[in-house]
Amino acid sequence: MNAIILAAGKSYRMFQTGGNIHKALLPIQNIPNIERTILILHCFGINEIIIAVPYNTHIFDYLGEKYSCKIVHSHPNCANTLYTLKPLIKYINDTFIIEGDVVLTKNIFCLFEHSTYYVIRYPHPETDAWYPILNPNGTISSFQIGDANKPAIFGISFWAHEDCPQLTSHLSEKISMYNLDDPNIFWDDNIIEILGKISVKTYEIPSYAACEMNTYTEYKYAQELCKNIILENLFFNDIALYKGGQFSYKINSSKNKDKNIYWVKQLLLFYGENVVNTLTYEELFAREEMSYTIENEQKQEIAFFSLVYSKHYILLRRLYIIPNYRRQHIGKSIIEYIYLFSMFTSKELRVNVYDKSAEKFYKSLGFKKLFKTFCLKP
Template sequence: MNAIILAAGLGTRLRPLTNDRPKCMVEVCGTPMVERQIQFLHEVGISDIILVSGYKAESLEYLKDKYGVDIVINPKYDIVNNIYSMYVVKERFGDTYVLEGDVYMHKNCLRTDLNQSAYFSVWKEEYNCEWGLVTDSKDLLDHVHIGDGQGYIMSGISYWTKRDAEKIIARIDELIKSGEYKNLFWDNAVIDSVSLLDPIKVYGIEGLYEIDTVEELEGVEIRLLE
């Protein structure tokens, strides 16, 4: 089992905090988000960690020595969405956790006893403009609803078996080859492949925060320090 952390983007909505660092290096309660992710991965025994970087990549170099992280550069980080980040590390995708670099985990939700692909998801009583995970009575993914609603949402942490990863990679390859991928996320390849994948489990968790703006960061820190 390994992990891929996607952290190549510009983080424009978190400026000025990202003027001199990538979004994953923004601190929450004193710890960079990506460091907390790496620490939690090590805590459950996952040390094969690939970090896909781009913007201000030099600020991540210390992670190589401190944690043994392998850093791979997405050369198109400033012109495309994160589907290309997955494309550049596709050979290492399989039996893999995929983590978004702007996700702060208050508690360690990672586990290594998984035998099927899974989303680790936050429940929202009401969400707007989110990627909703619609499940059946067994908490298996039925489909993804993009828009407004109530329920689980994509929260930046997922796990993929080798079998499912192969099918997702095939779709990523198709999208990259078509040239029509500039505005796509890697999750688009998952959505396109859902009918071909084995049942995907959705685990509801708490203490997971995706931080896109300074206001969201301030709100999370206030909540955690109460």
């Protein structure tokens, strides 16, 4: 599985409305937007990332060294996304294709069995939005263009392995038919003709999870959207954890006090501590502490963690994985996503460690010792 990011546009609308750098490099929460996308892809488990950039433009070259991305420069006269794909077709195989103006507030990537278009209900639909028309089995039969208040095609799609030979052959044929300098040609306009030969489904994401930015006004909106998802505690809700095709789990916010107490007691028992059944939620949890559970594909809860948000740091206060699910890299995946959260909030990530095995685990992830704990025993 890999990802292609299409950032070969010239960002004319962004420059004309107040932007001063390529829109893919505009900072969101102090991180260039294209790096946000790369970091989220890494957390999801995708490390092979190919980025299409403008001809003879070197402002993206650092991404090759920093993240091991492959940088592909477009043709000097290329003016459309269909021709941008010409040197990229060989990479399309179980591939996410992501427009460079997409802004993600959190991880929205998932495992799909079928080729899939992401769709979203735009807060302010434009007149040229594409709305998928679905067959009874949920596959796309065609598109309707307009400004209706219903889910429209978003700038992310996934192309499953079994469909890629048909897709790439068709795109190659279409590329040979159009002029590369025609700005009105878009690569996915040409998908309609093969919808009867491949099965393409849709996956709707909430409007707070992502947006697109072509103008400076949209850039300001994207900044607010990413800020609000932190304030409203939505960053960790319904998040897929995936590594190398081996497993898929989801993070969900947990506000059930009795359930959270249960998980803390399991953690205390694991450390051999006496558990007092009369302990209340207020005695176990800090006021600002937020709790989360991890569920497997059968929707069974198999892990728990909680975070405390301080002014200058984020504290991972508790992390517990039931015995049968340890040594499956679940803890590592959780930590990676929490660390992503700390990066997006510009806060240090801290964790309390109480035994040698936990210390070894966190050191393997790059944590450094910050404080020492002192105690007096009675």
